Amino acid sequence: MNEHEQPAMDDRPMPVPEQPPSEEPRPASTPIAWPRPATIIKIGIVALVASVVLGVGAFAAASLYSEYGAVKNEPNARAWAGLPPQFAGQAACTSCHELEAGIQDASIHRDVSCESCHGAQAAHSSSEEAARTILPGKPTADICVTCHAQVAGRPDGFPQVDPAWHYSGDKCLRCHDPHSIVAVRPPTVTHPLANLPECTTCHAPDGLKQIPAGHEPAADAICLSCHGQSANQRP
Amino acid sequence: MNEPDDQEAGNALTPQLSRRQVLGLGAVAVPCLAGSTVLFDWLTGITAGPIENVEPITARYDPTAHRWGFAVNTNTCIGCGLCVVACKEENGVTEDPEYSRTWVERHTTTADGVVHVDSPEGGINGFTPDTAPVMVAGATVTDVRFVARLCMQCEDSPCTGVCPVGATYRTPDGVILVDEDRCIGCGYCVVACPYGARYIVPAGGDSPRSVPGVADKCTFCYHRITTGRRPACVEACPVGARIFGDLNDPMSPVSIVLREKPTKVLKAGLGTKPRVYYVGLEGEVDA
Numbered sequence A: 001m002n003e004h005e006q007p008a009m010d011d012r013p014m015p016v017p018e019q020p021p022s023e024e025p026r027p028a029s030t031p032i033a034w035p036r037p038a039t040i041i042k043i044g045i046v047a048l049v050a051s052v053v054l055g056v057g058a059f060a061a062a063s064l065y066s067e068y069g070a071v072k073n074e075p076n077a078r079a080w081a082g083l084p085p086q087f088a089g090q091a092a093c094t095s096c097h098e099l100e101a102g103i104q105d106a107s108i109h110r111d112v113s114c115e116s117c118h119g120a121q122a123a124h125s126s127s128e129e130a131a132r133t134i135l136p137g138k139p140t141a142d143i144c145v146t147c148h149a150q151v152a153g154r155p156d157g158f159p160q161v162d163p164a165w166h167y168s169g170d171k172c173l174r175c176h177d178p179h180s181i182v183a184v185r186p187p188t189v190t191h192p193l194a195n196l197p198e199c200t201t202c203h204a205p206d207g208l209k210q211i212p213a214g215h216e217p218a219a220d221a222i223c224l225s226c227h228g229q230s231a232n233q234r235p
Numbered sequence B: 001m002n003e004p005d006d007q008e009a010g011n012a013l014t015p016q017l018s019r020r021q022v023l024g025l026g027a028v029a030v031p032c033l034a035g036s037t038v039l040f041d042w043l044t045g046i047t048a049g050p051i052e053n054v055e056p057i058t059a060r061y062d063p064t065a066h067r068w069g070f071a072v073n074t075n076t077c078i079g080c081g082l083c084v085v086a087c088k089e090e091n092g093v094t095e096d097p098e099y100s101r102t103w104v105e106r107h108t109t110t111a112d113g114v115v116h117v118d119s120p121e122g123g124i125n126g127f128t129p130d131t132a133p134v135m136v137a138g139a140t141v142t143d144v145r146f147v148a149r150l151c152m153q154c155e156d157s158p159c160t161g162v163c164p165v166g167a168t169y170r171t172p173d174g175v176i177l178v179d180e181d182r183c184i185g186c187g188y189c190v191v192a193c194p195y196g197a198r199y200i201v202p203a204g205g206d207s208p209r210s211v212p213g214v215a216d217k218c219t220f221c222y223h224r225i226t227t228g229r230r231p232a233c234v235e236a237c238p239v240g241a242r243i244f245g246d247l248n249d250p251m252s253p254v255s256i257v258l259r260e261k262p263t264k265v266l267k268a269g270l271g272t273k274p275r276v277y278y279v280g281l282e283g284e285v286d287a
Helices: A036-065 A074-081 A090-094 A100-103 A116-120 A128-133 A142-148 A169-175 A221-234 B002-013 B018-049 B056-059 B082-090 B160-163 B188-192 B232-236 B253-260
Strands: B068-073 B103-110 B115-118 B141-148 B167-170 B176-178 B242-246 B277-281
Touching: A036 B018, A074 B176, A090 A100, A090 A116, A100 A116, A100 B176, A116 B232, B068 B253, B082 B232, B160 B167, B160 B188, B232 B242, B242 B253, B253 B277
Parallel strands: B068 B277
Antiparallel strands: B068 B242, B103 B115, B103 B141, B167 B176
């Protein structure tokens, strides 16, 4: 029985069954005992059954511990990639706001993104309907001094102002166009040296130009003595 | 003639297998293991859940085709902090300045060569005239510059190595992400990161893909770069100090910077091989 079922396992030299003639001229002294076809089929069936058992078993085991099956990061990476963006990008803005984009393109602000100042506008630019209903807030003038206040460490040549001396607060846009940055000078007030208007006509907390911080309270009559000295320091 | 041998083998504690039997077992085992692997992969593939919220372009995105890189030009940075604001807005990072995916430092170098680093509120409100760098009184300042910081997306990343649950991983395009479903919030990666780029989302945080208690970090705005956009901080920078692109593309902005300007990486001696390159830094690269 053993001899019949497992001829390949037998140690005795056996007559080689139906060996192809081409294999005959082998120099080896002991002839190779090929398993019978029935044995190969048995091996195949065992391998197939074991494959299914092991494969399904491993999958079931892995499924217990992970909703994704095997430890694969790709689904998570795809989920990260699927998040909705908040910043729309320059092209989305310029597709509608041609006028402002044109002015800006011709100015020193040409490389500043719209959303640098106006904030993320993906919602506003998502559809024509949204463009009408989701209205972006106007940036406050704080945004100007965020970049242009004089701070140590900003590169040489980068335009910076000292808010104490320059027109400050929320008054930037009274003179500057925010897109072209072209400044329209405040109207020059010509006044005779006699009968001067009060300094605070212009230099008041709500006036065109704030009283510089640390300014000594001064009588109107002596305006020019200080004004003349420091005129060259003023932008 | 075989009978006594077989009995002996059956009775022995260690069954004696002939060479033929071992080879026979191998003939069964090899196709068996190969077949089970194929079956396992196939089952895993057909049962993988549908990926939610994927734009068509994202589904077509091939991460093996890109190698994302980032450059920071400290010569042009003005320390306005708009990048920090943009990052928080784009990624829903908690408003608390203590927790940020990106921040801006001020590096003040004095005559003695010491670099003083400060970053009030992570630079989210910009650097204003009334915030002065912390340093020895009376010291001569030789250089002040602003240095934007973010995850270095290291090629040899310590954070992914220490994660005990495989929650943080590196994508084929070179971005390190955190699987918020796997992360157990142990904080090993926060400690392991030599650049301080990671944090644990605090209670009440609203990061879009993470619950409080899991690790969060810069993703290079993975949802933007996989859809042809630039990271939000790059988009918001008014002076072009943040430069992003594909290192595989010789004409990408970051490739051009690497070609035309001398750059350094932070803490190069650690061998982490960062993918964030700095222009204009001198002595403070190990700061």
